[in-house]
Amino acid sequence: MHSMLIIAGKELRESLRNRWVVATTLLMAALALTLAFLGAAPTGTVGVGRLEVTIVSLSSLTIFLLPLIALLLSFDAVVGEIDRGTMTLLLSYPVARWQVLLGKFLGHATVIAIATTVGYGAAGLALRLSGTEIDAEGWRALGGMIGSSVLLGAAFTALGYLASTAVRDRGTAAGLAVAIWLLFVLLYDMGLLGLLVADGGRTVTAEVVNWLLLANPADTYRLFNLTGFQNVSLYAGTAGLAAQVQVPPAALLAVLAAWVAGPLALASFLFSRRQI
Amino acid sequence: MTATDTTIDVAGLTKRYGRQIAVRDVDLTLRAGECVAMVGHNGAGKSSLIKLMLGLTTPTEGSLRVLGADPSSAAAAEVRRRVGFLPENVAFHPAMTGRECLDFYARLKGLARAGNDALLERVGLEPAAAKRRVGTYSKGMRQRLGLAQALLGDPRVLFLDEPTTGLDPALRQGFYDIVRERRDGGATVLLCSHALTELEGQADRVVVMNRGRKVAEGSLSTLRTLARLPVRIRLTVAEEAYGALAAAAGGLTRLPGGVVELVCANDDKVDVVRRVTCTGVALTDIDIVQPSLDDMYAHFLRQDAAE
Incomplete structure (x- = not known):
């Protein structure tokens, strides 16, 4: 446990040093603030509920951006260290391989958590300071979005680690990371949509769709944020969908957590068998 | 010679990577307080043997014990605390300073960081250099930092893989002084090299490797007699x-x-x-x-x- 924290601390310190933390935090904050103040323009002069509008647009964008950042941060984590020769040295120390993997993951997940919490939190705070009324439900929705965003980032970081341990070459790992992003973020939904249209509602029931959505961390995240809070789903136009979704928010979070643990466990298994 | 003197015991060790055989049927015994040089071409199996001894890879056949334990088993963490390793072309995280690197490795070995300044001084890294990022280091400085981390915690076994490549002659001399000091302190030093001439006078024993096999072993004079050159x-x-x-x-x-x-x-x-x-x-x-x-x-x- 202790060795894991030492490695996580080193990873975080390195990310601070090479400006990853600053860059991602600024990116997240800039995005959140832009959406908070400009993204509300389409709703005209209606002041109330601007936070909910922000949450809708922000979570939609998070689905595209955060997995990309997470994969960029993680695809090189194992294969790169093996390539540079730092892994050989690290593994000659009294640490188990799973400790190395989880330690590094923890460091990278912390980078994502800092960037998301500070970046999105800044948007909420800025809205509040500019005079927007935010009720308890709104704060909860924002908190829920930040928390689930961290989980989403962690899930794709874990998938990036899986890519990084599964292959022998940095280039292949990068390609695999891009493929993971394309698959989960773009192609999956298109495929699902195509399936629904082609099927015409004959065999693919609402329940099947629910399960299919849970099989993708990005969709699970979307379900959680767009249907989990009533005011938000009102603005997202997903209130109808929310009535259809039978999965409680807590279960959605559990599914996201499983998307963190699953790939990480598999990566840890592959790494333990790897000949370096 | 008692059994406790033996630090590394290798018997019938073979390592295959797919169809390629990196190490074939090697027997080797290393004892405390001796410096053994392993010589051979690139790809003769020297680094593969060291990786096996560190538990980074697992043997295909044969048995291997380092300080009384199997290095690829779960119990090996304790063993690795008492082992120092300087890899060929040692690399560090470029964004960290020399001192930070050494502190990180010391913490992993569960050591106090207090002794690190003295250790850096011993290998000849000035305090000013230790405060600089490793990315700015020359090859010689990286090698010295590499030696410093290998010496952390006064290891019983030292693996040095091509330790003097890229070092100038003065540094080389200092390097071998440190190695001799450790050996006299009772550590086992296994030195890999293809710079053969500089091993004369440093190694108590020489092991000649070729294509994964041990082709000769003995002190320099024994080898001379054997070779009848x-x-x-x-x-x-x-x-x-x-x-x-x-x-x-x-x-x-x-x-x-x-x-x-x-x-x-x-x-x-x-x-x-x-x-x-x-x-x-x-x-x-x-x-x-x-x-x-x-x-x-x-x-x-x-x-x-x-x-």
Whole structure:
């Protein structure tokens, strides 16, 4: 446990040093603030509920951006260290391989958590300071979005680690990371949509769709944020969908957590068998 | 020699990567307080053997014990606390300073960081250099930092893989001073190198590796006897005396600078020198050249190829 924290601390310190933390935090904050103040323009002069509008647009964008950042941060984590020769040295120390993997993951997940919490939190705070009324439900929705965003980032970081341990070459790992992003973020939904249209509602029931959505961390995240809070789903136009979704928010979070643990466990298994 | 003296015990060790055999059927025993040099070409299996001993890879066949435990087992973490390793082309995280790197590795070994300044000083990294990022380091400085981390926690076993490549001669000398100090302190030092000449006088034993196999093992003098390579006697002498010398000692080879060379077996050298001096020829200088490690290494490789 202790060795894991030492490695996580080193990873975080390195990310601070090479400006990853600053860059991602600024990116997240800039995005959140832009959406908070400009993204509300389409709703005209209606002041109330601007936070909910922000949450809708922000979570939609998070689905595209955060997995990309997470994969960029993680695809090189194992294969790169093996390539540079730092892994050989690290593994000659009294640490188990799973400790190395989880330690590094923890460091990278912390980078994502800092960037998301500070970046999105800044948007909420800025809205509040500019005079927007935010009720308890709104704060909860924002908190829920930040928390689930961290989980989403962690899930794709874990998938990036899986890519990084599964292959022998940095280039292949990068390609695999891009493929993971394309698959989960773009192609999956298109495929699902195509399936629904082609099927015409004959065999693919609402329940099947629910399960299919849970099989993708990005969709699970979307379900959680767009249907989990009533005011938000009102603005997202997903209130109808929310009535259809039978999965409680807590279960959605559990599914996201499983998307963190699953790939990480598999990566840890592959790494333990790897000949370096 | 008691069993507790043995730090590394390798028996019938084979390592295959797919169809390629990196190490084949190697037996090797290393004891506390000795410095053993492993020599061989690139790809002779030296680094593969070290990786096996560190538990980075698992043996295909054979048994391997380092400080009494299997290095690839779960119990190996305790063993690795007492092992130091300097990899070939050592690399560090470029964004961290030298001091931070060493602190990180010290913490992983569960050591206090207090001794790190002294350790950096011992390997010759100035305090100012230790505060700089590793990315700015020269090859020699990286190597020194590499040695410092290998020495953390006063290890019982030291693996040094090509430790002196890229070091200038003065640094090399300092490097071997530290190695000798550790060996005298009772550590086992396993040194890999293909810079053979500089190993003379450093290693208690030499292990010659070729294509994954151990082809010869022993002290330098044992290997010399085994190889039975000829000794060269070089004489500086006036040209008029060549005839008399040739009559007394046989075939001469002329070298530049008024030097002639006689070649004879190691056992005959005393006899040849006596015969040369008996001729009464005025010798300006005499030089007996023993076969170098390079010569012996080449010999064992030729022998291995012939088998």
